[in-house]
Amino acid sequence: MPNPFYLQEIPADAPFCNRTTELKDLESYAKAKVQVVLFSPRRYGKTSLVKRVQKRLNDSGAITVFADFFGVASVEDVASRLAKAVFVVTHGKDSLWKKALRSVKSFRPVLRPETEGGFSLSVEPSSAVRSGRILLEETMESLGEFIAITKGLVHLALDEFQEIVVLREALEIEGIMRTHIQQQRASYFFIGSRRRVLLGIFNERQRPFFQSAINYPLKRLPAEELEEFIAEQFAKERRKCSRESARKMASSVGYHPYYSMKLAFFVYELSRAATEEVIPLAMERMISSEGPVFEAIIQGLSTHQRLVLQALAKESTEKLFASKYIRVHRLGSVGGVQHSAKQMEELDLIERDEQTGSWRLVDPVFSVWLKRQSDQKV
Numbered sequence: 001m002p003n004p005f006y007l008q009e010i011p012a013d014a015p016f017c018n019r020t021t022e023l024k025d026l027e028s029y030a031k032a033k034v035q036v037v038l039f040s041p042r043r044y045g046k047t048s049l050v051k052r053v054q055k056r057l058n059d060s061g062a063i064t065v066f067a068d069f070f071g072v073a074s075v076e077d078v079a080s081r082l083a084k085a086v087f088v089v090t091h092g093k094d095s096l097w098k099k100a101l102r103s104v105k106s107f108r109p110v111l112r113p114e115t116e117g118g119f120s121l122s123v124e125p126s127s128a129v130r131s132g133r134i135l136l137e138e139t140m141e142s143l144g145e146f147i148a149i150t151k152g153l154v155h156l157a158l159d160e161f162q163e164i165v166v167l168r169e170a171l172e173i174e175g176i177m178r179t180h181i182q183q184q185r186a187s188y189f190f191i192g193s194r195r196r197v198l199l200g201i202f203n204e205r206q207r208p209f210f211q212s213a214i215n216y217p218l219k220r221l222p223a224e225e226l227e228e229f230i231a232e233q234f235a236k237e238r239r240k241c242s243r244e245s246a247r248k249m250a251s252s253v254g255y256h257p258y259y260s261m262k263l264a265f266f267v268y269e270l271s272r273a274a275t276e277e278v279i280p281l282a283m284e285r286m287i288s289s290e291g292p293v294f295e296a297i298i299q300g301l302s303t304h305q306r307l308v309l310q311a312l313a314k315e316s317t318e319k320l321f322a323s324k325y326i327r328v329h330r331l332g333s334v335g336g337v338q339h340s341a342k343q344m345e346e347l348d349l350i351e352r353d354e355q356t357g358s359w360r361l362v363d364p365v366f367s368v369w370l371k372r373q374s375d376q377k378v
Contacts, residue, residue, distance in 0.1 A: 040218035043258030075132025140180035254364035
């Protein structure tokens with residue numbers, strides 16, 4: 001029997017744990033043609049949630065566009081991803097395709113046959129080389145024309161939108177997009193995992209997008225419902241998993257949505273029953289599979305940032321900048337810790353818990369892995 005736990009984006013027709021309120025809220029906001037900033041730590045299921053919202057909208061007659069800005073490299077790249085997203089969603093739908101071709105003038109679609117059948121779609125500028133700014137202006141204007149001639153609801157989701165801040169022209173990009181979006185009768189969702197950076201775009205007074213969207217945090221799944229979901233997926237495949245075993249799986253990864261599913265995936269692979277003996281083995285397998293990801297994160301940090309992460313993995317604290325904590329963990333100066341903490345907050349590696357006030361690593365499994373790495377060196 002196929003494993004019921006998904007490790008990638010969850011298909012819109014697959015079992016989905018809760019998010020009933022979020023689905024209702026986001027669908028309502030989209031239909032009201034308002035802008036939404038959807039944010040959470042990595043791997044909380046934002047993309048799967050938005051794709052599910054867009055399927056509901058699509059089923060009711062809306063046009064839904066999804067553009068991923070992860071790794072965006074230039075202003076031209078921003079424009080091309082927007083144009084391509086429109087062509088991708090309209091290809092194969094004759095009347096919409098014609099509208100897209102008529103309105104999106106800055107780029108033209110390029111269809112190339114694949115060796116295994118079908119076509120790949122890319123875009124290229126429709127005329128001579130122009131500056132990135134002009135290309136983005138034209139693309140946003142084209143989007144406005146497309147939205148206007150379709151008449152019905154158009155919903156656009158821009159995933160990892162905060163990636164534009166790494167570009168030298170970030171403020172210019174924000175200004176161009178904001179100017180056009182406020183004139184369009186459409187709904188935009190701005191989605192991101194680097195919460196501090198994303199929220200800065202929409203909540204800092206000097207930024208073009210200031211107070212132009214609803215801030216919508218995606219929280220962790222309710223503990224009881226996550227436990228029930230895990231147990232139910234085992235039961236559907238006639239495998240044993242008590243509520244207590246489901247609780248142990250979810251709680252061991254801090255009720256993190258992705259890691260809860262991944263741990264359950266490995267338990268399912270290892271045995272026909274989620275037993276006390278199998279869960280630790282599955283945990284080891286999961287941590288091992290995440291190792292290369294965590295190593296890549298560490299390699300991109302300074303030596304001092306690594307020391308601060310290791311300290312928090314060993315001991316979360318309300319007083320990260322206290323002299324005693326700094327001395328015990330050999331972190332150097334207060335200023336150094338403040339600088340590293342600010343940078344790692346922007347990378348969404350550490351956070352301060354809203355309820356307890358304690359500083360901690362955002363990723364609970366990264367924290368376990370990092371503590372093990374540190375202990376092995378002692």
